[in-house]
Amino acid sequence: MSRHYPSSADPKAKPFTVPAIRALKGSEKIAAITCYDASFARLIDQISIQLVLVGDSAANVIYGLDTTLPIGIEEMMMHTRAVAAGLSRALLVSDMPFLSYQPSAETAITNAGKLLQSGARAVKVEGGGSHIRGIISKLVEVGIPVMGHLGLLPQSVHRSGGYKLQGRDAPDAERMLVEAKLLEEAGCFSVVLEKIPADLAQKITSAVSIPTIGIGAGQHCDGQILVLYDLLGLDPAFKPRFVRRYAELADVIKQALADYADDVMGGKFPSDEESFP
Numbered sequence: 329m330s331r332h333y334p335s336s337a338d339p340k341a342k343p344f345t346v347p348a349i350r351a352l353k354g355s356e357k358i359a360a361i362t363c364y365d366a367s368f369a370r371l372i373d374q375i376s377i378q379l380v381l382v383g384d385s386a387a388n389v390i391y392g393l394d395t396t397l398p399i400g401i402e403e404m405m406m407h408t409r410a411v412a413a414g415l416s417r418a419l420l421v422s423d424m425p426f427l428s429y430q431p432s433a434e435t436a437i438t439n440a441g442k443l444l445q446s447g448a449r450a451v452k453v454e455g456g457g458s459h460i461r462g463i464i465s466k467l468v469e470v471g472i473p474v475m476g477h478l479g480l481l482p483q484s485v486h487r488s489g490g491y492k493l494q495g496r497d498a499p500d501a502e503r504m505l506v507e508a509k510l511l512e513e514a515g516c517f518s519v520v521l522e523k524i525p526a527d528l529a530q531k532i533t534s535a536v537s538i539p540t541i542g543i544g545a546g547q548h549c550d551g552q553i554l555v556l557y558d559l560l561g562l563d564p565a566f567k568p569r570f571v572r573r574y575a576e577l578a579d580v581i582k583q584a585l586a587d588y589a590d591d592v593m594g595g596k597f598p599s600d601e602e603s604f605p
């Protein structure tokens with residue numbers, strides 16, 4: 329159970345605010361995880377996780393789609409509501425889905441507002457170019473905390489041509505380093521670094537005063553995030569290098585379902601105790 333500090337079950341436990349997450353840089357590593365529903369959120373709430381992301385990876389792991397592009401703001405609002413219902417301590421951040429922020433700052437504010445009204449306390453957007461930074465500044469100006477996202481940008485998968493390691497060549501690495509500093513200047517309280525070399529992530533982490541949260545970015549980031557279903561081993565076929573599986577739940581779940589089916593077909597379920605007289 330809780331190892332480093334009290335869980336939400338502890339009455340003294342305070343919720344993690346945006347400034348509290350920022351303040352963890354340099355003092356404590358940040359454990360972050362994605363989540364999409366209330367049942368898992370309730371479990372996460374009982375352990376020491378500081379940040380929970382309702383990722384648009386829901387498109388992949390919940391809806392079975394190849395990319396994150398088809399998921400929309402309505403789905404992200406529903407998943408945000410569900411997670412918020414089960415969570416009391418970790419900072420809840422929601423991904424802004426494809427085309428919910430890119431068109432204009434006005435569109436971004438309207439859609440980020442919907443996520444905050446659904447229970448998120450901050451939003452995450454992908455990219456570090458000048459257009460996105462302009463939108464981030466406007467979000468922050470109206471009081472909406474923003475997490476940045478650099479490196480592999482799943483919403484730009486068709487531009488990058490696949491889910492490849494980013495920042496490998498010197499100009500790309502230099503651009504990312506500059507963009508990380510500019511994201512901080514634009515007002516981001518934290519930045520996700522996805523699938524980049526560990527030494528680049530280390531340089532970025534030293535260059536900015538906001539926490540970096542890595543996924544496939546090595547051990548020098550200020551925190552780490554994994555997709556919940558990957559960590560739990562719900563898809564045995566998906567095992568990228570950067571994922572550590574802490575359970576093999578696919579096996580556990582299949583066994584439970586097979587036992588149930590056997591019991592029903594063998595007339596062993598329900599028993600008298602499981603029936604009403």
Ligand code: KIV
Pocket residue numbers: 362381382383384385386423520522543553555
């Ligand atoms: O959508 C997502 O799950 C993410 C994480 C991989 C950071 O953006």
